[in-house]
Amino acid sequence: MKIGVCGTGRMGSSIAQRLMAVGHEVNVWNRDAAKTKPLTGAGAKLFASPAELLDGCDAVVVMLLNDAATEAVYRGPNGILKGKLAGKLLIDMSTVRPDTMSSIGTAAAVQGAAFVECPVGGSTAPAKEGKLFGLAGGAKADVARAMPILEQLCRRIEHVGELGSGATMKLAINLPLLVYWQALGEALTICGPLNLPADRLIDILSDTAGTPTAMKGRGADIARVLGGQPLGETAFAVSAAKKDLATAIAFGQSIHTELPVTASALACFEAAEAAGLGDADATAVPVHWTRRNKNRGTI
Structure with missing residues:
Protein backbone atom coordinates (compact mmCIF):
# COMPACT_ATOMS: atom_id res chain seq x y z
CA MET A 1 0.00 0.00 0.00
CA LYS A 2 1.15 3.56 -0.67
CA ILE A 3 1.17 5.23 2.72
CA GLY A 4 2.12 8.83 3.38
CA VAL A 5 3.65 10.00 6.64
CA CYS A 6 2.94 13.66 7.29
CA GLY A 7 5.35 14.94 9.94
CA THR A 8 8.71 13.22 10.31
CA GLY A 9 9.93 14.28 13.72
CA ARG A 10 11.15 11.61 16.12
CA MET A 11 7.90 9.68 16.26
CA GLY A 12 6.80 10.26 12.68
CA SER A 13 10.17 9.08 11.41
CA SER A 14 10.03 5.98 13.60
CA ILE A 15 6.54 5.16 12.35
CA ALA A 16 7.68 5.61 8.75
CA GLN A 17 10.59 3.25 9.37
CA ARG A 18 8.20 0.65 10.72
CA LEU A 19 5.87 0.96 7.73
CA ARG A 31 7.92 21.34 7.04
CA ASP A 32 11.68 20.99 7.45
CA ALA A 33 12.55 18.78 4.50
CA ALA A 34 16.00 18.09 5.97
CA LYS A 35 14.34 15.88 8.57
CA THR A 36 13.12 13.54 5.83
CA LYS A 37 16.62 12.74 4.52
CA PRO A 38 17.15 9.51 6.50
CA LEU A 39 13.83 8.26 5.12
CA THR A 40 14.31 9.38 1.53
CA GLY A 41 17.78 7.88 1.70
CA ALA A 42 16.12 4.57 2.59
CA GLY A 43 13.71 4.78 -0.35
CA ALA A 44 10.82 7.00 0.72
CA LYS A 45 9.58 9.62 -1.74
CA LEU A 46 9.43 13.26 -0.64
CA PHE A 47 6.36 15.35 -1.54
CA ALA A 48 6.23 19.13 -1.67
CA SER A 49 3.06 19.70 0.38
CA PRO A 50 0.56 17.85 2.58
CA ALA A 51 -2.10 18.10 -0.16
CA GLU A 52 0.23 16.54 -2.73
CA LEU A 53 1.19 13.81 -0.27
CA LEU A 54 -2.48 12.98 0.22
CA ASP A 55 -3.11 12.90 -3.52
CA GLY A 56 -0.20 10.50 -4.07
CA CYS A 57 -1.13 7.95 -1.40
CA ASP A 58 -3.88 5.51 -0.49
CA ALA A 59 -3.62 6.42 3.19
CA VAL A 60 -1.80 9.07 5.21
CA VAL A 61 -0.54 8.80 8.78
CA VAL A 62 -0.22 12.21 10.44
CA MET A 63 2.13 12.85 13.38
CA LEU A 64 2.44 16.53 14.28
CA LEU A 65 3.81 18.38 17.29
CA ASN A 66 0.86 20.40 18.58
CA ASP A 67 -2.48 22.05 17.87
CA ALA A 68 -0.95 25.01 16.01
CA GLY A 76 -3.19 26.09 5.47
CA PRO A 77 -2.41 26.66 1.78
CA ASN A 78 -1.75 23.27 0.18
CA GLY A 79 -2.83 21.66 3.46
CA ILE A 80 -4.44 18.27 3.80
CA LEU A 81 -7.95 19.69 3.56
CA LYS A 82 -7.01 21.20 0.19
CA GLY A 83 -6.21 17.74 -1.22
CA LYS A 84 -8.46 15.21 -2.93
CA LEU A 85 -9.94 13.65 0.18
CA ALA A 86 -12.74 11.55 -1.31
CA GLY A 87 -12.08 7.89 -0.57
CA LYS A 88 -8.80 8.48 1.28
CA LEU A 89 -7.91 7.15 4.71
CA LEU A 90 -6.40 9.55 7.25
CA ILE A 91 -4.95 8.26 10.52
CA ASP A 92 -3.91 11.09 12.82
CA MET A 93 -1.59 9.96 15.64
CA SER A 94 -0.75 13.43 17.01
CA THR A 95 -1.33 14.35 20.65
CA VAL A 96 -3.55 17.45 20.52
CA ARG A 97 -6.70 18.81 22.16
CA PRO A 98 -9.79 16.63 21.68
CA ASP A 99 -11.74 19.50 20.13
CA THR A 100 -8.97 20.04 17.58
CA THR A 106 -15.19 16.28 10.83
CA ALA A 107 -13.87 18.62 8.13
CA ALA A 108 -12.08 15.71 6.44
CA ALA A 109 -15.12 13.45 6.67
CA VAL A 110 -17.35 16.08 5.08
CA GLN A 111 -15.07 15.90 2.04
CA GLY A 112 -15.36 12.13 1.83
CA ALA A 113 -12.34 10.89 3.77
CA ALA A 114 -12.32 8.13 6.37
CA PHE A 115 -10.72 9.84 9.38
CA VAL A 116 -9.42 8.02 12.43
CA GLU A 117 -7.57 9.56 15.34
CA CYS A 118 -5.15 7.22 17.04
CA PRO A 119 -2.70 8.95 19.39
CA VAL A 120 -0.32 6.40 20.83
CA GLY A 121 1.38 5.44 24.02
CA GLY A 122 5.04 4.59 23.60
CA SER A 123 8.17 6.28 22.31
CA THR A 124 10.51 5.86 19.37
CA ALA A 125 11.79 2.36 20.13
CA PRO A 126 8.32 0.77 20.38
CA ALA A 127 7.28 2.71 17.27
CA LYS A 128 10.06 1.11 15.23
CA GLU A 129 9.06 -2.32 16.53
CA GLY A 130 5.31 -1.95 16.00
CA LYS A 131 4.63 -2.05 19.75
CA LEU A 132 2.76 1.18 20.39
CA PHE A 133 -0.52 1.38 22.31
CA GLY A 134 -3.16 2.90 20.04
CA LEU A 135 -6.10 4.91 21.39
CA ALA A 136 -8.50 5.15 18.49
CA GLY A 137 -11.44 7.47 18.05
CA GLY A 138 -13.85 7.68 15.14
CA ALA A 139 -16.68 5.88 13.39
CA LYS A 140 -16.59 2.10 13.71
CA ALA A 141 -16.37 1.57 9.95
CA ASP A 142 -13.46 3.98 9.64
CA VAL A 143 -11.58 2.39 12.53
CA ALA A 144 -12.15 -1.04 10.99
CA ARG A 145 -10.69 0.23 7.71
CA ALA A 146 -7.64 1.58 9.51
CA MET A 147 -7.02 -1.60 11.54
CA PRO A 148 -4.70 -3.38 9.07
CA ILE A 149 -2.28 -0.43 9.29
CA LEU A 150 -2.76 0.16 13.01
CA GLU A 151 -2.10 -3.51 13.78
CA GLN A 152 1.29 -3.17 12.12
CA LEU A 153 2.14 -0.20 14.33
CA CYS A 154 0.56 -1.14 17.66
CA ARG A 155 0.72 -4.06 20.10
CA GLY A 161 -15.27 6.34 21.21
CA GLU A 162 -16.02 8.97 18.60
CA LEU A 163 -13.62 11.64 17.35
CA GLY A 164 -11.92 13.38 20.25
CA SER A 165 -12.11 10.33 22.50
CA GLY A 166 -8.67 9.07 21.56
CA ALA A 167 -7.12 12.47 22.27
CA THR A 168 -8.84 12.59 25.66
CA MET A 169 -7.57 9.15 26.58
CA LYS A 170 -4.03 9.98 25.44
CA LEU A 171 -3.87 13.07 27.64
CA ALA A 172 -5.09 10.94 30.54
CA ILE A 173 -2.46 8.24 30.16
CA ASN A 174 0.39 10.75 29.79
CA LEU A 175 -0.40 12.66 32.98
CA PRO A 176 0.63 10.09 35.63
CA LEU A 177 3.96 9.32 33.95
CA LEU A 178 4.96 12.95 33.43
CA VAL A 179 3.96 13.86 36.97
CA TYR A 180 5.98 10.86 38.15
CA TRP A 181 9.23 12.12 36.59
CA GLN A 182 8.93 15.29 38.65
CA ALA A 183 7.90 13.32 41.76
CA LEU A 184 10.96 11.09 41.28
CA GLY A 185 13.20 14.16 41.29
CA GLU A 186 11.63 15.27 44.54
CA ALA A 187 12.01 11.80 46.05
CA ASN A 195 24.55 9.91 50.57
CA LEU A 196 23.66 6.66 48.81
CA PRO A 197 24.93 5.97 45.27
CA ALA A 198 22.48 6.97 42.55
CA ASP A 199 22.19 3.46 41.14
CA ARG A 200 21.28 2.08 44.57
CA LEU A 201 18.65 4.75 45.13
CA ILE A 202 17.08 4.07 41.75
CA ASP A 203 17.16 0.33 42.40
CA ILE A 204 15.35 0.75 45.74
CA LEU A 205 12.78 3.19 44.39
CA SER A 206 12.17 0.99 41.33
CA ASP A 207 11.16 -1.97 43.48
CA THR A 208 8.17 -0.24 45.05
CA ALA A 209 4.44 -0.05 44.41
CA GLY A 210 4.56 3.58 43.29
CA THR A 211 6.93 3.02 40.38
CA PRO A 212 5.57 3.03 36.79
CA THR A 213 6.46 0.43 34.18
CA ALA A 214 8.58 3.03 32.40
CA MET A 215 11.19 2.81 35.16
CA LYS A 216 12.05 -0.72 34.04
CA GLY A 217 13.51 0.71 30.86
CA ARG A 218 14.63 4.14 32.01
CA GLY A 219 15.70 3.74 35.62
CA ALA A 220 19.22 2.62 34.74
CA ASP A 221 19.58 5.55 32.33
CA ILE A 222 18.54 8.01 35.04
CA ALA A 223 21.01 6.46 37.50
CA ARG A 224 23.85 6.78 34.99
CA VAL A 225 23.12 10.46 34.39
CA LEU A 226 22.85 11.10 38.12
CA GLY A 227 26.24 9.41 38.42
CA GLY A 228 27.80 11.91 36.03
CA GLN A 229 27.31 10.33 32.61
CA PRO A 230 25.96 12.47 29.73
CA LEU A 231 22.30 12.49 28.77
CA GLY A 232 21.35 9.65 26.45
CA GLU A 233 19.19 9.51 23.34
CA THR A 234 15.90 11.38 23.44
CA ALA A 235 12.79 9.25 23.10
CA PHE A 236 10.25 11.81 24.36
CA ALA A 237 11.57 15.34 24.66
CA VAL A 238 11.01 17.65 27.62
CA SER A 239 9.46 20.22 25.26
CA ALA A 240 6.97 17.66 23.93
CA ALA A 241 6.10 16.53 27.45
CA LYS A 242 5.61 20.15 28.50
CA LYS A 243 3.25 20.63 25.56
CA ASP A 244 1.20 17.59 26.58
CA LEU A 245 0.88 18.85 30.16
CA ALA A 246 -0.21 22.30 28.94
CA THR A 247 -2.69 20.70 26.53
CA ALA A 248 -4.20 18.63 29.32
CA ILE A 249 -4.61 21.71 31.52
CA ALA A 250 -6.27 23.65 28.70
CA PHE A 251 -8.64 20.76 28.01
CA GLY A 252 -9.40 20.44 31.71
CA GLN A 253 -10.35 24.10 31.82
CA SER A 254 -12.65 23.61 28.84
CA ILE A 255 -14.61 20.96 30.76
CA HIS A 256 -14.45 22.96 34.04
CA THR A 257 -11.98 20.58 35.70
CA GLU A 258 -8.97 21.69 37.73
CA LEU A 259 -5.68 19.79 37.45
CA PRO A 260 -3.53 21.28 40.25
CA VAL A 261 -0.87 18.54 40.33
CA THR A 262 -0.54 18.71 36.56
CA ALA A 263 -0.14 22.49 36.74
CA SER A 264 2.69 22.12 39.26
CA ALA A 265 4.41 19.52 37.10
CA LEU A 266 4.06 21.81 34.07
CA ALA A 267 5.92 24.59 35.90
CA CYS A 268 8.77 22.19 36.63
CA PHE A 269 8.97 21.02 33.02
CA GLU A 270 8.97 24.66 31.92
CA ALA A 271 11.89 25.31 34.27
CA ALA A 272 13.79 22.34 32.82
CA GLU A 273 13.18 23.64 29.29
CA ALA A 274 14.34 27.13 30.31
CA ALA A 275 17.52 25.53 31.65
CA GLY A 276 18.32 24.26 28.15
CA LEU A 277 16.81 20.78 28.39
CA VAL A 287 17.94 14.74 37.22
CA HIS A 288 17.55 18.50 36.71
CA TRP A 289 15.45 18.85 39.86
CA THR A 290 17.93 16.89 41.96
CA ARG A 291 20.92 18.86 40.72
CA ARG A 292 19.12 22.19 41.05
CA ASN A 293 18.37 21.57 44.70
CA LYS A 294 21.88 20.26 45.34
CA ASN A 295 23.35 23.43 43.86
CA ARG A 296 21.11 25.48 46.13
CA GLY A 297 22.53 23.66 49.12
CA THR A 298 19.26 22.03 50.13
CA ILE A 299 20.72 18.53 50.12
Whole structure:
Protein backbone atom coordinates (compact mmCIF):
# COMPACT_ATOMS: atom_id res chain seq x y z
CA MET A 1 0.00 0.00 0.00
CA LYS A 2 1.15 3.56 -0.67
CA ILE A 3 1.17 5.23 2.72
CA GLY A 4 2.12 8.83 3.38
CA VAL A 5 3.65 10.00 6.64
CA CYS A 6 2.94 13.66 7.29
CA GLY A 7 5.35 14.94 9.94
CA THR A 8 8.71 13.22 10.31
CA GLY A 9 9.93 14.28 13.72
CA ARG A 10 11.15 11.61 16.12
CA MET A 11 7.90 9.68 16.26
CA GLY A 12 6.80 10.26 12.68
CA SER A 13 10.17 9.08 11.41
CA SER A 14 10.03 5.98 13.60
CA ILE A 15 6.54 5.16 12.35
CA ALA A 16 7.68 5.61 8.75
CA GLN A 17 10.59 3.25 9.37
CA ARG A 18 8.20 0.65 10.72
CA LEU A 19 5.87 0.96 7.73
CA MET A 20 8.79 0.56 5.36
CA ALA A 21 10.06 -2.46 7.30
CA VAL A 22 6.75 -4.28 6.86
CA GLY A 23 6.72 -3.67 3.12
CA HIS A 24 4.69 -0.53 2.43
CA GLU A 25 5.65 2.06 -0.16
CA VAL A 26 6.18 5.09 2.06
CA ASN A 27 5.98 8.73 0.99
CA VAL A 28 6.77 11.64 3.30
CA TRP A 29 6.32 15.35 3.93
CA ASN A 30 7.73 17.57 6.65
CA ARG A 31 7.92 21.34 7.04
CA ASP A 32 11.68 20.99 7.45
CA ALA A 33 12.55 18.78 4.50
CA ALA A 34 16.00 18.09 5.97
CA LYS A 35 14.34 15.88 8.57
CA THR A 36 13.12 13.54 5.83
CA LYS A 37 16.62 12.74 4.52
CA PRO A 38 17.15 9.51 6.50
CA LEU A 39 13.83 8.26 5.12
CA THR A 40 14.31 9.38 1.53
CA GLY A 41 17.78 7.88 1.70
CA ALA A 42 16.12 4.57 2.59
CA GLY A 43 13.71 4.78 -0.35
CA ALA A 44 10.82 7.00 0.72
CA LYS A 45 9.58 9.62 -1.74
CA LEU A 46 9.43 13.26 -0.64
CA PHE A 47 6.36 15.35 -1.54
CA ALA A 48 6.23 19.13 -1.67
CA SER A 49 3.06 19.70 0.38
CA PRO A 50 0.56 17.85 2.58
CA ALA A 51 -2.10 18.10 -0.16
CA GLU A 52 0.23 16.54 -2.73
CA LEU A 53 1.19 13.81 -0.27
CA LEU A 54 -2.48 12.98 0.22
CA ASP A 55 -3.11 12.90 -3.52
CA GLY A 56 -0.20 10.50 -4.07
CA CYS A 57 -1.13 7.95 -1.40
CA ASP A 58 -3.88 5.51 -0.49
CA ALA A 59 -3.62 6.42 3.19
CA VAL A 60 -1.80 9.07 5.21
CA VAL A 61 -0.54 8.80 8.78
CA VAL A 62 -0.22 12.21 10.44
CA MET A 63 2.13 12.85 13.38
CA LEU A 64 2.44 16.53 14.28
CA LEU A 65 3.81 18.38 17.29
CA ASN A 66 0.86 20.40 18.58
CA ASP A 67 -2.48 22.05 17.87
CA ALA A 68 -0.95 25.01 16.01
CA ALA A 69 0.98 22.70 13.68
CA THR A 70 -2.12 20.59 13.16
CA GLU A 71 -4.26 23.55 12.19
CA ALA A 72 -1.57 24.82 9.80
CA VAL A 73 -0.96 21.48 8.11
CA TYR A 74 -4.65 20.71 7.65
CA ARG A 75 -6.11 24.14 6.91
CA GLY A 76 -3.19 26.09 5.47
CA PRO A 77 -2.41 26.66 1.78
CA ASN A 78 -1.75 23.27 0.18
CA GLY A 79 -2.83 21.66 3.46
CA ILE A 80 -4.44 18.27 3.80
CA LEU A 81 -7.95 19.69 3.56
CA LYS A 82 -7.01 21.20 0.19
CA GLY A 83 -6.21 17.74 -1.22
CA LYS A 84 -8.46 15.21 -2.93
CA LEU A 85 -9.94 13.65 0.18
CA ALA A 86 -12.74 11.55 -1.31
CA GLY A 87 -12.08 7.89 -0.57
CA LYS A 88 -8.80 8.48 1.28
CA LEU A 89 -7.91 7.15 4.71
CA LEU A 90 -6.40 9.55 7.25
CA ILE A 91 -4.95 8.26 10.52
CA ASP A 92 -3.91 11.09 12.82
CA MET A 93 -1.59 9.96 15.64
CA SER A 94 -0.75 13.43 17.01
CA THR A 95 -1.33 14.35 20.65
CA VAL A 96 -3.55 17.45 20.52
CA ARG A 97 -6.70 18.81 22.16
CA PRO A 98 -9.79 16.63 21.68
CA ASP A 99 -11.74 19.50 20.13
CA THR A 100 -8.97 20.04 17.58
CA MET A 101 -9.06 16.38 16.58
CA SER A 102 -12.84 16.41 16.34
CA SER A 103 -12.86 19.58 14.24
CA ILE A 104 -10.30 18.50 11.66
CA GLY A 105 -11.70 15.00 11.51
CA THR A 106 -15.19 16.28 10.83
CA ALA A 107 -13.87 18.62 8.13
CA ALA A 108 -12.08 15.71 6.44
CA ALA A 109 -15.12 13.45 6.67
CA VAL A 110 -17.35 16.08 5.08
CA GLN A 111 -15.07 15.90 2.04
CA GLY A 112 -15.36 12.13 1.83
CA ALA A 113 -12.34 10.89 3.77
CA ALA A 114 -12.32 8.13 6.37
CA PHE A 115 -10.72 9.84 9.38
CA VAL A 116 -9.42 8.02 12.43
CA GLU A 117 -7.57 9.56 15.34
CA CYS A 118 -5.15 7.22 17.04
CA PRO A 119 -2.70 8.95 19.39
CA VAL A 120 -0.32 6.40 20.83
CA GLY A 121 1.38 5.44 24.02
CA GLY A 122 5.04 4.59 23.60
CA SER A 123 8.17 6.28 22.31
CA THR A 124 10.51 5.86 19.37
CA ALA A 125 11.79 2.36 20.13
CA PRO A 126 8.32 0.77 20.38
CA ALA A 127 7.28 2.71 17.27
CA LYS A 128 10.06 1.11 15.23
CA GLU A 129 9.06 -2.32 16.53
CA GLY A 130 5.31 -1.95 16.00
CA LYS A 131 4.63 -2.05 19.75
CA LEU A 132 2.76 1.18 20.39
CA PHE A 133 -0.52 1.38 22.31
CA GLY A 134 -3.16 2.90 20.04
CA LEU A 135 -6.10 4.91 21.39
CA ALA A 136 -8.50 5.15 18.49
CA GLY A 137 -11.44 7.47 18.05
CA GLY A 138 -13.85 7.68 15.14
CA ALA A 139 -16.68 5.88 13.39
CA LYS A 140 -16.59 2.10 13.71
CA ALA A 141 -16.37 1.57 9.95
CA ASP A 142 -13.46 3.98 9.64
CA VAL A 143 -11.58 2.39 12.53
CA ALA A 144 -12.15 -1.04 10.99
CA ARG A 145 -10.69 0.23 7.71
CA ALA A 146 -7.64 1.58 9.51
CA MET A 147 -7.02 -1.60 11.54
CA PRO A 148 -4.70 -3.38 9.07
CA ILE A 149 -2.28 -0.43 9.29
CA LEU A 150 -2.76 0.16 13.01
CA GLU A 151 -2.10 -3.51 13.78
CA GLN A 152 1.29 -3.17 12.12
CA LEU A 153 2.14 -0.20 14.33
CA CYS A 154 0.56 -1.14 17.66
CA ARG A 155 0.72 -4.06 20.10
CA ARG A 156 -2.71 -3.07 21.39
CA ILE A 157 -5.48 -0.90 19.98
CA GLU A 158 -8.46 0.36 21.96
CA HIS A 159 -11.36 2.04 20.15
CA VAL A 160 -12.51 4.36 22.94
CA GLY A 161 -15.27 6.34 21.21
CA GLU A 162 -16.02 8.97 18.60
CA LEU A 163 -13.62 11.64 17.35
CA GLY A 164 -11.92 13.38 20.25
CA SER A 165 -12.11 10.33 22.50
CA GLY A 166 -8.67 9.07 21.56
CA ALA A 167 -7.12 12.47 22.27
CA THR A 168 -8.84 12.59 25.66
CA MET A 169 -7.57 9.15 26.58
CA LYS A 170 -4.03 9.98 25.44
CA LEU A 171 -3.87 13.07 27.64
CA ALA A 172 -5.09 10.94 30.54
CA ILE A 173 -2.46 8.24 30.16
CA ASN A 174 0.39 10.75 29.79
CA LEU A 175 -0.40 12.66 32.98
CA PRO A 176 0.63 10.09 35.63
CA LEU A 177 3.96 9.32 33.95
CA LEU A 178 4.96 12.95 33.43
CA VAL A 179 3.96 13.86 36.97
CA TYR A 180 5.98 10.86 38.15
CA TRP A 181 9.23 12.12 36.59
CA GLN A 182 8.93 15.29 38.65
CA ALA A 183 7.90 13.32 41.76
CA LEU A 184 10.96 11.09 41.28
CA GLY A 185 13.20 14.16 41.29
CA GLU A 186 11.63 15.27 44.54
CA ALA A 187 12.01 11.80 46.05
CA LEU A 188 15.69 11.75 45.10
CA THR A 189 16.11 15.20 46.62
CA ILE A 190 14.89 14.16 50.06
CA CYS A 191 17.18 11.11 49.85
CA GLY A 192 20.18 13.44 49.49
CA PRO A 193 21.23 13.35 53.16
CA LEU A 194 21.58 9.55 52.94
CA ASN A 195 24.55 9.91 50.57
CA LEU A 196 23.66 6.66 48.81
CA PRO A 197 24.93 5.97 45.27
CA ALA A 198 22.48 6.97 42.55
CA ASP A 199 22.19 3.46 41.14
CA ARG A 200 21.28 2.08 44.57
CA LEU A 201 18.65 4.75 45.13
CA ILE A 202 17.08 4.07 41.75
CA ASP A 203 17.16 0.33 42.40
CA ILE A 204 15.35 0.75 45.74
CA LEU A 205 12.78 3.19 44.39
CA SER A 206 12.17 0.99 41.33
CA ASP A 207 11.16 -1.97 43.48
CA THR A 208 8.17 -0.24 45.05
CA ALA A 209 4.44 -0.05 44.41
CA GLY A 210 4.56 3.58 43.29
CA THR A 211 6.93 3.02 40.38
CA PRO A 212 5.57 3.03 36.79
CA THR A 213 6.46 0.43 34.18
CA ALA A 214 8.58 3.03 32.40
CA MET A 215 11.19 2.81 35.16
CA LYS A 216 12.05 -0.72 34.04
CA GLY A 217 13.51 0.71 30.86
CA ARG A 218 14.63 4.14 32.01
CA GLY A 219 15.70 3.74 35.62
CA ALA A 220 19.22 2.62 34.74
CA ASP A 221 19.58 5.55 32.33
CA ILE A 222 18.54 8.01 35.04
CA ALA A 223 21.01 6.46 37.50
CA ARG A 224 23.85 6.78 34.99
CA VAL A 225 23.12 10.46 34.39
CA LEU A 226 22.85 11.10 38.12
CA GLY A 227 26.24 9.41 38.42
CA GLY A 228 27.80 11.91 36.03
CA GLN A 229 27.31 10.33 32.61
CA PRO A 230 25.96 12.47 29.73
CA LEU A 231 22.30 12.49 28.77
CA GLY A 232 21.35 9.65 26.45
CA GLU A 233 19.19 9.51 23.34
CA THR A 234 15.90 11.38 23.44
CA ALA A 235 12.79 9.25 23.10
CA PHE A 236 10.25 11.81 24.36
CA ALA A 237 11.57 15.34 24.66
CA VAL A 238 11.01 17.65 27.62
CA SER A 239 9.46 20.22 25.26
CA ALA A 240 6.97 17.66 23.93
CA ALA A 241 6.10 16.53 27.45
CA LYS A 242 5.61 20.15 28.50
CA LYS A 243 3.25 20.63 25.56
CA ASP A 244 1.20 17.59 26.58
CA LEU A 245 0.88 18.85 30.16
CA ALA A 246 -0.21 22.30 28.94
CA THR A 247 -2.69 20.70 26.53
CA ALA A 248 -4.20 18.63 29.32
CA ILE A 249 -4.61 21.71 31.52
CA ALA A 250 -6.27 23.65 28.70
CA PHE A 251 -8.64 20.76 28.01
CA GLY A 252 -9.40 20.44 31.71
CA GLN A 253 -10.35 24.10 31.82
CA SER A 254 -12.65 23.61 28.84
CA ILE A 255 -14.61 20.96 30.76
CA HIS A 256 -14.45 22.96 34.04
CA THR A 257 -11.98 20.58 35.70
CA GLU A 258 -8.97 21.69 37.73
CA LEU A 259 -5.68 19.79 37.45
CA PRO A 260 -3.53 21.28 40.25
CA VAL A 261 -0.87 18.54 40.33
CA THR A 262 -0.54 18.71 36.56
CA ALA A 263 -0.14 22.49 36.74
CA SER A 264 2.69 22.12 39.26
CA ALA A 265 4.41 19.52 37.10
CA LEU A 266 4.06 21.81 34.07
CA ALA A 267 5.92 24.59 35.90
CA CYS A 268 8.77 22.19 36.63
CA PHE A 269 8.97 21.02 33.02
CA GLU A 270 8.97 24.66 31.92
CA ALA A 271 11.89 25.31 34.27
CA ALA A 272 13.79 22.34 32.82
CA GLU A 273 13.18 23.64 29.29
CA ALA A 274 14.34 27.13 30.31
CA ALA A 275 17.52 25.53 31.65
CA GLY A 276 18.32 24.26 28.15
CA LEU A 277 16.81 20.78 28.39
CA GLY A 278 13.99 21.20 25.87
CA ASP A 279 15.45 18.64 23.47
CA ALA A 280 16.54 16.25 26.23
CA ASP A 281 14.49 13.20 27.14
CA ALA A 282 11.77 13.78 29.74
CA THR A 283 13.74 11.62 32.16
CA ALA A 284 16.13 14.58 32.43
CA VAL A 285 13.53 16.33 34.59
CA PRO A 286 14.20 14.35 37.79
CA VAL A 287 17.94 14.74 37.22
CA HIS A 288 17.55 18.50 36.71
CA TRP A 289 15.45 18.85 39.86
CA THR A 290 17.93 16.89 41.96
CA ARG A 291 20.92 18.86 40.72
CA ARG A 292 19.12 22.19 41.05
CA ASN A 293 18.37 21.57 44.70
CA LYS A 294 21.88 20.26 45.34
CA ASN A 295 23.35 23.43 43.86
CA ARG A 296 21.11 25.48 46.13
CA GLY A 297 22.53 23.66 49.12
CA THR A 298 19.26 22.03 50.13
CA ILE A 299 20.72 18.53 50.12
